Amino acid sequence: MGNALEWYDWGIYAIFVPYIATRFFDNSDQLSALLSALAVFAVGFLARPFGGWLFGLISDRWGRRNAMTLSVAGAAGGTVLIGLSPAYDAIGAGASVVLLLARLVQGVAHGGELPSAQTYISEVAPDRHRGLWSSLIYFSGTIGLITGTALGAVLTTALTDQQMSAWGWRIPFLLGGVVGLYALVMRRRMEESAAFRRLTAQTSTADREPMGRAILRSRRQALQVIGMTIGLTVAFYAWGTAATQFAISSRGVPPSGALWAGVAAQVVFIAALPLWGALSDRIGRKPVALISIVGLAVAGFPLNALLDNSPWRLFVAMSLAMVLMAASASxxxxxxxxxxxTRIRTVGVAVPYSSAVALFGGTAPYLQAWLETFSGPWFTGYVSLLLVVSAVTLVSMPETRGTPLR
Incomplete structure (x- = not known):
């Protein structure tokens, strides 16, 4: 539930960003308001590295459960703040400040959410089936995205554009707060992972190697996390989050049709995740990841060319891309x-991962909007270039299928 909430939060912001732009910024210049809203989206990403460090430290020092409980509380609080904030017409620039603060809180919380959650699920999974179990991370996250996208489709179908602009856009954020409260209660009841319990039983916090020194010794692995993340996070943003809004604004697809096409493609993604995860437990992590990265880099241009004003074409393009994306995401x-x-598993992943997501994932929507002002598939080329970096990184990584956690 907590992992789904994180993806839901980021998804609904991307989906409802046209309404957010008009409510939180001066709408006399619509392009400027939209770019401002996208810039705040990027600021939320920039807070992730600090959140990754903070919650990674909490997770590796005081337990996965404590980190995951605090992260979901912060995520829910930021979501509710956006949903309840007065608009620009009421308090002027104060609305923009509230939005910025809410996104910073969410960014810090979300910076620790995914690393803590994936550390927990990896530590409780059997060694022989860790690939299959790890697919639950993106499975649950995509449930959050589907919920946000489906809610957007329902609201844009049931409400007029005036109603959506006035109050309809607030509904998804307020519902997110309710989900966050439920997830908070659930996480307080979780058991700590056996791997962390063994670590605390063997050494006290004071006797462990200083975390900074341990991270420095794992700097090669940290660079590998960055290299793998930069291509895949932008590719996932392009096809898993922004494709529907891009199709609406740049290809003339009707909003309700585009959103329902997005929901259907995400269902395909969910179905593919456990299949790829189980395959990696049989043939290895690297072959499956290579299929994903190379496939996305090669297919990007023809899939982008497939898009026109048809929701069906959008569904086909998104589905093909998301099947390839599922291979690495799982x-x-x-x-x-x-x-x-174990002693640095969360923070070792969190800091490089969050930094890469902040720098490349956070700037992706702004770059996409800016590059669309030029003729040609420049953003698709940018995504393919970053995927080449991820492919080169993958070659340098060891095969870890079935490896017991240290």
């Missing part, structure tokens, strides 16, 4: 967890 939690020892 196993990244396992691959990253298998690179680091």
């Amino acid at each position: 196993i990244m939690p396992a691959m990253f967890a298998e690179l680091f020892p």
Whole structure:
């Protein structure tokens, strides 16, 4: 539930960003308001490295459960703040400040959410089936995305554009707060992972190697996390989050049709995740990841060319891209967890991962909007270039299938 909430939060912001732009910024210049809203989206990403360090430290020092409980509380609080904030017409620039603060809180919380959650699921999974179990991370996250996208489709179908602009856009954020409260209660009842319990039983916090020194010794693994993340996070943003809004604004697809096409493609993604995860437990992590990265780099241009004003074409393009994306998404939690020892597993992943997501994922929507002002598929080329970096990184990584966690 907590992992789904994180993806839901980021998804609904991307989906409802046209309404957010008009409510939180001066709408006399619509392009400027939209770019401002996208810039705040990027600021939320920039807070992730600090959140990754903070919650990674909490997770590796005081337990996965404590980190995951605090992260979901912060995520829910930021979501409710956006949903309840007065608009620009009421309090002027104060609305923009509230939005910025809410996104910073969410960014810090979300910076620790995914690393803590994937560390937990990797540590409780059997060694022989860790690839399959790790697919639950993106499975649950995509449930959050589907919920947000489906809610957007329902609201844009049931409400007029005036109603959506006035109050309809607030509904998803307020519902997110309710989900966050439920997830908070659930996480307080979780059991700590056996791997962390063994670590605390063997050494006290004071007797462990200083975390900074341990991370420095794992700097090669940290660079590998960055290299793998930069291509895949932008590719996932392009096809898993922004494709529907891009199709609406740049290809003339009707909003309701585009959103329902997005929901259907995400269902395909969910169905593919456990299949790829189980395959990686049989043939290895690297072959499955290579299929994903190379496939996305090669297919990007023809899939982009497939898009026109048809929701069906959008569904086909998104589905093909998301099947390829599922191959790497299903196993990244396992691959990253298998690179680091238990004492720095969360922070070792969190800091490089969050930094890469902040720098490349956070700037992706702004770059996409800016590059669309030029003729040609420049953003698709940018995505393919970053995927080449991820492919080169993958070659340098060890095969970790079935490896017991250290």
